[in-house]
Amino acid sequence: MWFEHIVAEGLSQNSYIVGSGGQAAVIDPRRDCDPYLDRADRHDAVITHIFETHRNEDYVSGALELAHRCNAKIYHGSRMDFAYGNTIREGDRFTIGTLELFILETPGHTEESITIVLVDSEVSREPYMVFSGDTLFAGDIARTDFFGPARKAEMAEKIYDSISIKILPLGDGVILCPAHGAGSACGSEIVDHPFSTIGYEKRANPVLALKKDAFIARRTTESPYLPPYFRQMENVNKEGPVLLNTLTRAQPFSVAAVTSLIASGCQIVDIRSPTAFAAGHIPGSLSIWRDRIASFAGWYLDYTRSLILVDDFTCDLKTVFHHFVRMGYDNTAGWVAGGFHAWFRAARPVATTGACTVQDLKERLTREKPFLLDVRERKNRERFEYIPGSQHVYVGELPQHLLEIPKERSIVIYCNSGYMGSLAASVLAMHGFSDVTNVLGGMQAWIQAGYTVER
Helix, strand or coil: CEEEEEEECCCCEEEEEEEECCEEEEECCECCCHHHHHHHHHCCCEEEEEECCCCCCCCCECHHHHHHHHCCEEEEECCCCCCCCEEECCCCEEEECCEEEEEEECCCCCCCCEEEEEEECCCCCCCCEEEEECCECCCCECCCCCCCHHHHHHHHHHHHHHHHHHHHHHCCCCEEEECECCCCCCCCCCCCCCCEEHHHHHHHCHHHHCCHHHHHHHHHHCCCCCCCHHHHHHHHHHHCCCCHHHCCCCEEECHHHHHHHHHCCCEEEECCCHHHHHHCECCCCEECCHHHHHHHHHHHCCCCCCEEEECCCCCCHHHHHHHHHHCCCCCEEEEECCHHHHHHHCCCCCECCEEECHHHHHHHHCCCCCEEEECCCHHHHHHCCECCCCEECCHHHHHHHHHHCCCCCCEEEECCCCHHHHHHHHHHHHCCCCCEEEECCHHHHHHHCCCCCEC
16 A cells, blocks of 8 residues: 655645555545656556545645546545536445545535545555545534535534544544645644544544534534635536646736736736835735735635736746646736836836834834724634734725725734735725835734733
């Protein structure tokens, strides 16, 4: 038996390839699927089976892409009418060399969610691994709110039963392989462990310590953030995404070409640092630092207008484009050739936003009262400290709360470290807010400086 764990950084998405006897199975593949083919080749194996534990909401499935490349069969849970692949049900079994994979139906996160149990028959008839998809994570369980408030209790009960009746009895020593790690939007408290075991989760996962009634009560009161692009991903993954080889290749665009694209309504995404963005950027551009594209692109970018990226020196754009591809942004046209330097050297219009240190903010608060806006996630404000007098709106939900922010006042924005603040500043600038300042270092720097906080 051989086994490899493949992580899509940014989305914190886990996929797996496992093989024996010249065959291999892939669980929850991502769209850029070369890593699976490379690993199969390395082990002289052919990928014959592709399993999806559920219809994913946060990224484009790579099942069709991989099947097109290797002629493997795709398998889905039976409780959704997928436009592609094969239906599997509780108790179905598959053989991969000496490995046996059997299916458990584990609804709750979605109706068609499945869990895949692996047995290495060469060693034992006991379960060895379990691929739990978005049902059970390390330190957390999946969200159960996708069907709306009216079904929260129903879906909470389903996932509780799926975990307690089907997964936990498999055995304490069984290795747990979830579909997401820490930072995923599919779970709020996933811990940063690459693997876990059922026994460890029984002892350490706080959600599993709850009795059924308390578990359901807690789930019905939770309101996790729901990025708008999730609905797009749900539809794409049900019907099947287009193949990557049918897409137009991203390319560099001259300043003149970008100017024309802007006039036609394209979206400009500035992937530079907050300090670079504040000092100068293309007017109307959205500030998303390259390492947080997967976290925030889905809140603001649409799937119809073309996307143009702006960097300083167009470094490592292949990695950046992978983030967009995994989220289904097939409208990513390319980038500004020569980076932002080419733009301002061509004497094109440049916009700025304010930036300040926490020392600057502290001194400013002694002489005036700017509108102080905290754009961190809700849990960071509720559980930890915040700057006295600040108002809270999560950066992803900012467009829905613009009327609560006074345009006639100076706006000072802070987040954890300054990156979400830069995004918020760019959003407000797009909506006509002219006096906007981002606090560099954010709450971390404020606390480090020893300034007053509230809880």
